[in-house]
Amino acid sequence: MSQTAARVLLVLLLFGTLFLLLIRQQGWFQPLELMMYDRLLQQQTSLPPDPRLLIVGIDEADIQAQNRFPLSDQVLADALAMLNASQPAVIGLDIYRDIPHEPGHEALLQQLQQPNVIGIRNMGSEINRPVPAPAVLPVSQVAFNDLVLDPDLVLRRYLMYMTIDDDEASQTVFSFATFAALRYLYTEHNITLRNGEHAKSVCLGEACFSPLQADSGGYQHVDASAFQQLLHYRRRGAPAPQVTLSQLLSGQVSPDLIRGKIVLIGTIAESAKDIFLTPYSVNEPDFPYVAGVLIHGHIVSQLLSAALGDAQAPTELNAHYQPVFHYWSEASELMWLLLWLCLGIALGWGVTHLVTQVFLFGVGILIQLGISTWLFQQSIWIPIAAPLLGYALMSATSFGYLLLYRSTHDALTNLPNQLKLQRYLRWVRYRWQSRPKWYPPQPMPQDVLILFDIDGFKIINTVLS
Numbered sequence: 001m002s003q004t005a006a007r008v009l010l011v012l013l014l015f016g017t018l019f020l021l022l023i024r025q026q027g028w029f030q031p032l033e034l035m036m037y038d039r040l041l042q043q044q045t046s047l048p049p050d051p052r053l054l055i056v057g058i059d060e061a062d063i064q065a066q067n068r069f070p071l072s073d074q075v076l077a078d079a080l081a082m083l084n085a086s087q088p089a090v091i092g093l094d095i096y097r098d099i100p101h102e103p104g105h106e107a108l109l110q111q112l113q114q115p116n117v118i119g120i121r122n123m124g125s126e127i128n129r130p131v132p133a134p135a136v137l138p139v140s141q142v143a144f145n146d147l148v149l150d151p152d153l154v155l156r157r158y159l160m161y162m163t164i165d166d167d168e169a170s171q172t173v174f175s176f177a178t179f180a181a182l183r184y185l186y187t188e189h190n191i192t193l194r195n196g197e198h199a200k201s202v203c204l205g206e207a208c209f210s211p212l213q214a215d216s217g218g219y220q221h222v223d224a225s226a227f228q229q230l231l232h233y234r235r236r237g238a239p240a241p242q243v244t245l246s247q248l249l250s251g252q253v254s255p256d257l258i259r260g261k262i263v264l265i266g267t268i269a270e271s272a273k274d275i276f277l278t279p280y281s282v283n284e285p286d287f288p289y290v291a292g293v294l295i296h297g298h299i300v301s302q303l304l305s306a307a308l309g310d311a312q313a314p315t316e317l318n319a320h321y322q323p324v325f326h327y328w329s330e331a332s333e334l335m336w337l338l339l340w341l342c343l344g345i346a347l348g349w350g351v352t353h354l355v356t357q358v359f360l361f362g363v364g365i366l367i368q369l370g371i372s373t374w375l376f377q378q379s380i381w382i383p384i385a386a387p388l389l390g391y392a393l394m395s396a397t398s399f400g401y402l403l404l405y406r407s408t409h410d411a412l413t414n415l416p417n418q419l420k421l422q423r424y425l426r427w428v429r430y431r432w433q434s435r436p437k438w439y440p441p442q443p444m445p446q447d448v449l450i451l452f453d454i455d456g457f458k459i460i461n462t463v464l465s
Contacts, residue, residue: 005401009345012397016341020390024220024383032385033218034150038279040376046235047322050301052184053240054261055293056083057268062245069272071245073097074104079248079265080111086258089187092118092180094266094274094293096131109136118143118183120176146175147276147295148228155231155276155290157212158299160202162226177299184262184300185307202227205307207324216327217381230325231295232302232379236280239297262300266293323379333383340368340387344394349402361395 023029056079063069076095083091097108097119112119112134119137123144124130133142146159161174174182182204185191191205201210212228214221233239243253245265267274268291276295281288305322328336343364351357365388372384 005349008401009349009398012394012401013338013341013345016390016394016397017338020337020341020386020393024386027221029383029385029389030218030220030222031152033220033383034152034154034156036372036384037156037218037381038154038282040373041233041279042283043373044233044377048235049238049242050234050240050297050304052261052304053297053300054088054257054263055238055240055242055268055297056245056248056263056265057242057291057293058245058266058272060269060271063269063271065246070095070101072104073101073108075245075249076265077104077107077111079245080108080114080117082248082251083258083263083265084111084114084116086255087260088116088258088263089260090116090118090180090183090262092120092176092262092264092296094120094176094264094296096120096122097134098132109134112136115141116183116187117141118176118179120145143174143176143179145292146177146299147292148223149276150222153277154281155278155295157228157230158295160209160227160229175299177296178303180262180264180296181300181303181307184304188260189308191307200227204303206309207306209306209324210326213327215330217325218383218385230381231299232322232325233278233280233298234301234322238294239301242294264293264297264300266296267291268293325379325381327380328382336382337387337390340364340391341394344391345398348395348398348400352402357395357399361392364391364395 058071063071066072066075076093076097080091080093091114093112098121111117113136117137119133119142121133121142121144122128122131144159144162147155148157148159150156158177159175160178161172164171164173182193185205189205194203195201196203196208196210198208198210201208203209209227209229212224212230213219214224216224217230241257243257247253270289272291274292275289276292277288278290278295280290302322302324306324347357347360347364351360368387368391369384372382375382
């Protein structure tokens with residue numbers, strides 16, 4: 001390779017890197033990255049239902065049986081009373097109750113005063129008003145809704161907690177699922193949330209969590225305010241054993257499903273509108289939505305699995321484990337991108353046979369996808385679209401330059417050939433003829449062309465090339 005070719009390939013690498021980083025900065029890769037994230041998540045092993053949880057879902061049949069929605073306070077009071085009779089560790093009520101729904105309001109207030117009950121409130125937004133929790137619930141038993149939508153309206157992440165600043169001091173408030181997991185871990189295992197070794201990280205049992213950043217993994221521009229995490233869905237369907245409200249009220253639920261468990265109560269009926277798109281929705285065209293209470297269950301299960309170290313637990317959980325997602329640093333992602341850009345240049349410049357190059361190009365893509373898939377299985381999410389595009393772009397560009405270079409240089413000596421000489425002479429003549437009129441008159445430059453020959457060089461060239 002001549003110095004000129006090396007300089008050109010270096011310029012290609014520089015401009016290719018800047019071009020991809022510019023596209024990434026504009027956020028154009030993010031839809032592709034999220035699509036690949038969904039595909040990778042769909043390939044994960046579906047974990048069994050988490051036996052530490054129970055979902056009490058209010059479905060369409062329950063609403064029809066009660067002949068009203070929202071359900072009356074008396075119905076919820078009866079459900080809470082029956083659950084507490086079986087001594088659950090935590091009861092999470094994923095139902096807003098800021099105003100009475102008679103009859104039975106006093107009975108519901110009495111049940112809400114049980115210390116193991118958690119209520120939920122909506123913090124509100126620019127378009128939605130805040131929805132407070134029942135006033136009877138103390139602050140220590142109130143959490144906020146933790147579900148966060150991506151720009152494509154798919155739910156892939158959640159809030160763990162946030163800090164609210166008021167006139168007196170800042171206050172840390174926990175999300176609904178995080179609060180339920182914390183109450184269970186403290187009650188059953190004496191595990192509390194503590195600060196991690198790294199800045200802004202927190203630890204819960206055996207797991208440490210770092211906040212999701214706006215450019216973590218395949219993200220480029222998302223609102224990463226508060227302390228967010230990527231949701232590691234346990235399975236396609238319900239994350240835990242599930243019963244209906246009617247089954248609970250009629251006494252059909254075994255106390256063993258309730259005793260010492262986290263019980264989440266919420267609506268699963270489509271008409272309740274508490275439904276969300278998930279990464280599995282693309283393969284579920286008939287009913288692509290998942291109820292909010294089920295997503296809360298996925299979050300709780302992930303937090304428990306990470307905190308208790310299910311991978312080492314001597315139970316039915318040790319075969320499958322929901323670790324915390326991790327991400328590479330910005331420098332590591334840049335090095336990964338540069339590696340594939342260099343491999344693309346090496347393939348395009350170093351392999352001259354087209355069929356071989358196409359084959360090796362496909363092998364390189366498979367290797368990159370294989371590494372990314374393996375890392376995802378280890379709960380490490382790295383960008384995929386940018387390295388793939390960079391690899392393809394550099395291999396095609398460098399191969400195109402190779403064809404141009406081979407047309408103007410001898411394959412054996414890398415010296416300029418006759419075609420290159422002719423182009424140079426035409427360029428000199430053009431420069432002379434297109435000189436400005438005010439240019440001082442000068443005689444036509446006289447070039448000297450020396451031709452020499454080597455006897456038998458064609459044989460040498462044929463043998464060595």
